[in-house]
Amino acid sequence: MSFSVNTNVGAMVALQNLSSTQSQLMETQNEINTGLKVSSAKDNAAIWAIAQNQRATSSSLNSVVSSLQRGQSTIDVALSAGSSISDLLLQMKDKALAASDTTLDANSRSALNDEFKSLRDQITTTITNAVFNGANMIKSGGTTIQALANDTGSSVITVQAQDLSLGGVNMGSALNATASIGTVTTASAMIASVGAAIANVSSAMGHLGTGSKALSSHQTFITDLQNTVDAGVGNLVDANLAQESAKLQALQTKQQLGIQALSIANQSSSILLGLFR
CATH class of the missing domain: 1.20.58 (Methane Monooxygenase Hydroxylase; Chain G, domain 1)
Known part of the structure; x- marks a missing residue:
């Protein structure tokens, strides 16, 4: 040595x-x-790149969830207003039926007509205030919801607006902003008009309810997908x-x-x- x-x-x-x-x-x-076992590209370039892409997907899904939540809230406001309008229509039908009685005196008929018109005007007030985030789904020319459905924005879930305004497609031309039951003839005719409006409003509410359920179901899916993506990123880099x-x-x-x-x-x-x- x-x-x-x-x-x-x-x-x-x-x-x-x-x-x-x-x-x-x-x-x-x-x-x-x-x-992290991979905190930068120098640790493992391929794994880091894959993780970054998946992080981008997860981040984008936050916007999808927010869009779905906004859409669902807008529909829920419309549903709440629609329920109130349906109740008002039921009361209006009662007033019209009572006013069709030929034995009523003038004062009673006038009182019923005043109550009918007050209920009619409440419908307009309810529709005017059924707004969420600037969107109103039940006014004339209301907002149709198009919520994001994926992280690229290439797919949306559409929920059509439902016109519940007086004189509109669901209320009918007879049940307009000047509708009244001041005479036996108008009261008798209004019974059928209000009955048809009740059926149409119920159908419109069904469409909105189905749309709200679709958004809620998709939101659950997106949340699960995001959790899965986040778990996958963790498996790669944690x-x-x-x-x-x-x-x-x-x-x-x-x-x-x-x-x-x-x-x-x-x-x-x-x-x-x-x-x-």
């Missing part, structure tokens, strides 16, 4: 091993600190902290041993001094 003060092979090997251990230790500490913790302790011990080995290797050259005593 030869000794040289110029080249300490043992120290070089010990330093190389110590540097390798130090590099592994820093990598493990980074994984523990971030909770570190196993229990495993990394054990690895950290092993590397710390290895580091200490490496320092000792380097120290011993550095002391080997001093052995040469003993040869000259």
